[in-house]
Amino acid sequence: MTIQFHCSHCKSALCIDRQYVGKQVRCPQCQTLNLVKESMQFSENNPDQNEPTGSPKGLYPENFQPAPATPSRKLQPHQGGMILTLGIVSLFCNICLIPGILAWMLGTQDMRKMDNGIMESDGRGLTQAGMIIGMVMTCLFLLSVFGWILMAMVFEII
Numbered sequence: 707m708t709i710q711f712h713c714s715h716c717k718s719a720l721c722i723d724r725q726y727v728g729k730q731v732r733c734p735q736c737q738t739l740n741l742v743k744e745s746m747q748f749s750e751n752n753p754d755q756n757e758p759t760g761s762p763k764g765l766y767p768e769n770f771q772p773a774p775a776t777p778s779r780k781l782q783p784h785q786g787g788m789i790l791t792l793g794i795v796s797l798f799c800n801i802c803l804i805p806g807i808l809a810w811m812l813g814t815q816d817m818r819k820m821d822n823g824i825m826e827s828d829g830r831g832l833t834q835a836g837m838i839i840g841m842v843m844t845c846l847f848l849l850s851v852f853g854w855i856l857m858a859m860v861f862e863i864i
């Protein structure tokens with residue numbers, strides 16, 4: 707998925723992958739740094755006299771590299787395997803909720819990192835699966851606790 711926006715300086719139509727949201731990219735035309743924002747999505751029918759004919763995607767040159775926020779930045783390895791394992795563990799023994807909550811929290815955190823391009827996104831499926839299992843198991847656990855409390859209260863009243 708890509709985001710289309712216009713250079714803040716020379717108004718060139720630019721197109722960049724969603725993973726660069728929140729990062730600065732250098733305009734290939736005028737070398738101005740632009741902050742890529744989620745809200746920059748432009749509709750195709752947005753008239754712009756500076757926009758050349760053809761899809762803005764065609765403007766996306768090979769040398770359109772995001773400016774490195776930190777030099778020699780390396781993507782964090784994903785923890786999809788571990789998160790999915792935690793999720794699966796929570797399916798069988800959600801002791802004190804710990805595996806479920808861990809899978810949920812770590813999964814949420816890592817999904818955000820992948821969205822921001824800080825983490826390798828090839829583990830997205832595993833991370834998401836682990837996160838969802840953790841979330842469901844945590845909710846089920848809380849529901850069952852709530853149910854027990856409710857039941858205890860009801861029986862006490864009776």
Ligand SMILES: [Zn+2]
Nearest residue numbers: 713716733736
């Ligand atoms: Zn520009």
